[in-house]
Amino acid sequence: MANYIRFDWAMKRLLRNKANFGVLEGLLTTLLDEKITISQLLESESNQEYEFDKYNRVDLLALDSKGELILIEVQNNNEYAYFQRMLFGVSKLVTEYINRGEGYENVRKVYSVNIVYFSLGHGKDIVYHGKTEFRGIHENDILELTPFQRQTFKVDAVSQLYPEYYILKVNDFNKVAKTPLEEWIYYLNTGEISESAHAPGLAEVRERLKVDGMTKGEREAYYRHLDNIVILRSNIYTERAEGRAEGRAEGRMEGRAEGEHAKALEIAHRLKAMGLSVEAITGATGLSVEEIEKA
Structure with missing residues (x-):
């Protein structure tokens, strides 16, 4: 597609x-x-x-x-x-x-x-x-x-x-x-x-x-726009994760980490569908290149 x-x-x-x-x-x-x-x-x-x-x-x-x-x-x-x-x-x-x-x-x-x-x-x-x-x-x-x-x-x-x-x-x-x-x-x-x-x-x-029908200048501006979206959503994701961390007991750390990792993979999958580079997705989600390629 x-x-x-x-x-x-x-x-x-x-x-x-x-x-x-x-x-x-x-x-x-x-x-x-x-x-x-x-x-x-x-x-x-x-x-x-x-x-x-x-x-x-x-x-x-x-x-x-x-x-x-x-x-x-x-x-x-x-x-x-x-x-x-x-x-x-x-x-x-x-x-x-x-x-x-x-x-x-x-x-x-x-x-x-x-x-x-x-x-x-x-x-x-x-x-x-x-x-x-x-x-x-x-x-x-x-x-x-x-x-x-x-x-x-x-x-x-x-x-x-x-x-x-x-x-x-x-x-x-x-x-x-x-x-x-x-x-x-x-x-x-x-x-x-x-x-x-x-x-x-x-x-x-x-x-x-x-x-692919864009001019070079349009494409560069468009990808900057996508990068801004990644940063924006990453900030929202980070704020939510920090809020959940403050509200949970220390004994739930492992379960939370698994849940956050699954959420990061879901976000990576969507960002890949948007056409972002692996490097941009890595910066936004904290996942490794290998994890993103498998997402």
Whole structure:
């Protein structure tokens, strides 16, 4: 399998070109389960580049053909208040994209798509969807729109008027991709696409996001980006290991060491799939060259 450019790097450098909208449209069509056409990209927070943000996170704001706003964010760093940040980002969009004096019927629909490379919350799934419904306290019924409201707003449910959130916990995916969405998750996690994958947008990824299609300068900058990701995740891993060490009795040292070694091997396997050099992986995990080659 060929290696392809990581999605966060592509969002930052490549997918802002209208010729590459097919990649984003494919991901959104697969995730939202409806045909999404992007009409333009709008100014977003990540357009102001800061050194840390270059590898910590990236966001992209799209406007689709129906006038809906879609905020796509990739987060590499562990952030305990990320749920609140999702809310903040959506709230800003709701208020920024309505002119003063306009009626509330002009509030834009917002989709918040969050691709996270860390353990967010506690759950068993890899993709989560959040929306707003009003449920009766006594009757347990869902509050519905009137026929006039459905006709005016061209939606069938109250929840369709409110922001919707999607969380893709891509690091937690460790099985064979069987659905179009799983094919996308596999690519987001590993940077690889199987020959049998046919999800919308992945053909565009194959065509436009090949690492070997980069110029020498682009490739060097991209590998520096990957090295930064390694350092970032290694720091997170080290902090967690130190925290566990402080909280465990001395008699569990051997079992912990085995667990940490297994985790290091797992990280090494993922970094190899991303195309990093053995030397970079050694520095990030502390494993020997022989251990990494076997990972």
